[in-house]
Amino acid sequence: MLFNSYTFFFFLIVVYLLYWKIGPRNLKAQNVLILVASYVFYGWWDYRFLSLIFISSLVDFLLGLRIHGTENQRARRLFLTMSIVANLGLLGVFKYYNFFVSEMLSLLTGLGVSANFGTMQIILPVGISFYTFQTMSYTIDIYRRQLEPTRDPIAFFSFVSFFPQLVAGPIERAKNLLPQFQKERSFDYDSSVDGLRQILWGLFKKVVIADSCATYANQIFAAPDQFSGSVLLLGVLYFAIQIYGDFSGYSDIAIGTARLFGFTLMRNFAYPYFSRDIAEFWRRWHISLSSWFRDYVYIPLGGNRGTVRRSLINIIVTFTVSGLWHGANTTFIVWGFLNGLYYIPLFLRGKQKKNTEIAGFGRHFPSLREAISMLATFILVLIAWVFFRAPDLSAAIHYLGVLLSPSLFSIPTTQVLGLFWIAVLIAVEWVSRHKEHPLQRLGFRAELRWGAYATLAVLVVSKLSEPQTFIYFQF
Numbered sequence: 001m002l003f004n005s006y007t008f009f010f011f012l013i014v015v016y017l018l019y020w021k022i023g024p025r026n027l028k029a030q031n032v033l034i035l036v037a038s039y040v041f042y043g044w045w046d047y048r049f050l051s052l053i054f055i056s057s058l059v060d061f062l063l064g065l066r067i068h069g070t071e072n073q074r075a076r077r078l079f080l081t082m083s084i085v086a087n088l089g090l091l092g093v094f095k096y097y098n099f100f101v102s103e104m105l106s107l108l109t110g111l112g113v114s115a116n117f118g119t120m121q122i123i124l125p126v127g128i129s130f131y132t133f134q135t136m137s138y139t140i141d142i143y144r145r146q147l148e149p150t151r152d153p154i155a156f157f158s159f160v161s162f163f164p165q166l167v168a169g170p171i172e173r174a175k176n177l178l179p180q181f182q183k184e185r186s187f188d189y190d191s192s193v194d195g196l197r198q199i200l201w202g203l204f205k206k207v208v209i210a211d212s213c214a215t216y217a218n219q220i221f222a223a224p225d226q227f228s229g230s231v232l233l234l235g236v237l238y239f240a241i242q243i244y245g246d247f248s249g250y251s252d253i254a255i256g257t258a259r260l261f262g263f264t265l266m267r268n269f270a271y272p273y274f275s276r277d278i279a280e281f282w283r284r285w286h287i288s289l290s291s292w293f294r295d296y297v298y299i300p301l302g303g304n305r306g307t308v309r310r311s312l313i314n315i316i317v318t319f320t321v322s323g324l325w326h327g328a329n330t331t332f333i334v335w336g337f338l339n340g341l342y343y344i345p346l347f348l349r350g351k352q353k354k355n356t357e358i359a360g361f362g363r364h365f366p367s368l369r370e371a372i373s374m375l376a377t378f379i380l381v382l383i384a385w386v387f388f389r390a391p392d393l394s395a396a397i398h399y400l401g402v403l404l405s406p407s408l409f410s411i412p413t414t415q416v417l418g419l420f421w422i423a424v425l426i427a428v429e430w431v432s433r434h435k436e437h438p439l440q441r442l443g444f445r446a447e448l449r450w451g452a453y454a455t456l457a458v459l460v461v462s463k464l465s466e467p468q469t470f471i472y473f474q475f
Contacts, residue, residue, distance in 0.1 A: 001041050002469060003250065003253045003257075004460075005467045011040075015034075016261070019261055027184055027185075031154045031158045031181055038162055038163040041166065042126075042127070045126050049128075052125055055086075056090060057160040057161070059083060060138055060156075061149075061153055064138055064139050064150075066079045067083075067143050068149045077143075079143075083139040087132045095328055127166055129325055130167065130168060130169050130171055131160055131166060133289075134173075136296070137292065137296065141175060150182065155178065156178065164265070167470075168470055169251065169254070169288050170288035173266075180263050180264065185261070186262065187262065194256075194440060195256040197453075198252045198259070198436070199252065200453060200456055200460070201456070202249040202437075203249065205244075205245040205248060205249035206246055206249030207460050207467070209245040209421045209422075210241070210242045210243075210245030210246040212417075212421050213239070213241045213421065217235055217389070220232060220238070221235055221390065224395075228407035228408075228412070229402055229408030230408055230411065231413060232403040234412055234419075236385055236386055236399075237382065238422075240381065240385050241421075241422050243388075244272070245425065246470055246472070247471060247472050250470050255267070255268070268286060269284065269285065269286070270283075271284060271429050271430075272285035274358075275377050276370055277346055278346065278377060278381075279346050279354075279355075280355040280356075280377075281377060289325070293318050301314040301317060304347070311347065312344060316341075319336045319340030319343065322336050322339075323336015323337060324336065325475070330393050331387045331391075334387045334393060335384050335387040338384050355373075359374060360430075386400055
């Protein structure tokens with residue numbers, strides 16, 4: 001079930017009305033409704049995958065209680081290992097098995113060794129990487145004694161499968177979301193209205209901006225030899241805006257939808273393309289995943305507590321693994337590794353936490369230094385996006401080769417209509433960069449505000465006849 005579909009709108013209205021009809025005084029019934037609605041939402045793609053999310057939830061619910069219920073450190077470590085193996089085992093089979101088998105066969109063939117490992121016909125369950133990481137953080141936090149386990153299976157299963165953020169995040173921590181299932185939630189008119197505004201903005205970014213840019217990006221990446229370097233530059237620019245509008249749009253819809261039911265989800269994007277260095281970019285892009293890898297991979301590896309050499313290894317490993325999380329393809333691994341290389345010079349100079357305030361804070365425009373830093377950072381991000389978007393490594397290298405040829409300085413011969421929507425997005429988000437989302441607290445007169453909402457709604461509805469899936473559903 002896609003957010004950008006009439007089916008979801010009908011589903012949301014029905015669940016919303018039933019939820020508040022039940023009322024906040026019947027917390028258990030509200031949670032049961034959320035759980036049933038979430039399983040219907042997820043099963044809409046393929047009901048067979050419901051068994052996976054059920055197994056993952058059941059395993060971590062039971063093991064969380066076992067970890068907390070013993071002081072024997074060996075037993076605690078064993079139960080945590082069982083949780084991690086179970087979750088990563090499911091993820092590994094469904095997402096990475098065929099990739100690693102194919103890579104192993106290629107390696108053995110290159111060494112002159114004959115081998116015949118069979119691949120499997122596997123459909124990747126939508127959202128498996130997201131809910132797997134969400135449940136893993138639960139048992140890890142219990143093991144670290146940072147969280148008390150719940151004994152309410154309905155609340156826990158609802159936390160794992162909560163439909164607004166189930167298939168593409170934000171990846172919530174149990175410390176934030178689970179307690180919200182265990183306390184009374186009352187209707188808040190102002191929060192609900194702002195949630196609707198955030199949903200509207202998210203839909204606009206997805207169906208108007210991202211899907212428009214996708215048309216041009218797909219055409220250019222499909223046949224890079226037919227275009228000049230300047231057009232290929234436009235192609236990766238279109239993709240950069242597509243993936244941002246697509247993914248941050250999903251997050252806005254998820255966060256806004258959760259607010260309709262009285263839940264607060266963590267912020268997942270904070271205007272990342274206004275970043276002045278790559279460290280700031282990763283503090284603003286897919287925040288829930290970046291912070292997850294920081295807390296559960298980078299810091300356990302040692303973080304920056306050891307030697308410089310060890311810290312650099314930890315950085316590269318964390319970024320590379322985060323790349324692999326995105327998909328079973330060498331291009332994602334290279335994308336993650338490349339971002340790690342970008343990060344290292346900042347780390348060595350102790351500048352990785354330099355830019356913590358909003359760009360152009362207190363001013364209408366950025367300073368010249370900020371503008372240059374933002375442009376330089378964006379160029380680095382664009383180069384990395386080529387590897388993310390290309391079907392394989394050789395295609396990515398070829399694309400960059402054509403892009404960086406002398407034809408880069410020619411006049412583009414492709415349509416540039418998509419640049420209009422890019423300009424709109426940049427202008428609106430720059431003016432709104434101090435807010436959670438651009439439609440929050442609009443300072444216009446009422447008729448202008450409603451005119452803006454109506455315009456966005458009409459643009460969204462005009463694009464809903466053929467809804468396009470979200471990019472991150474494949475991860």
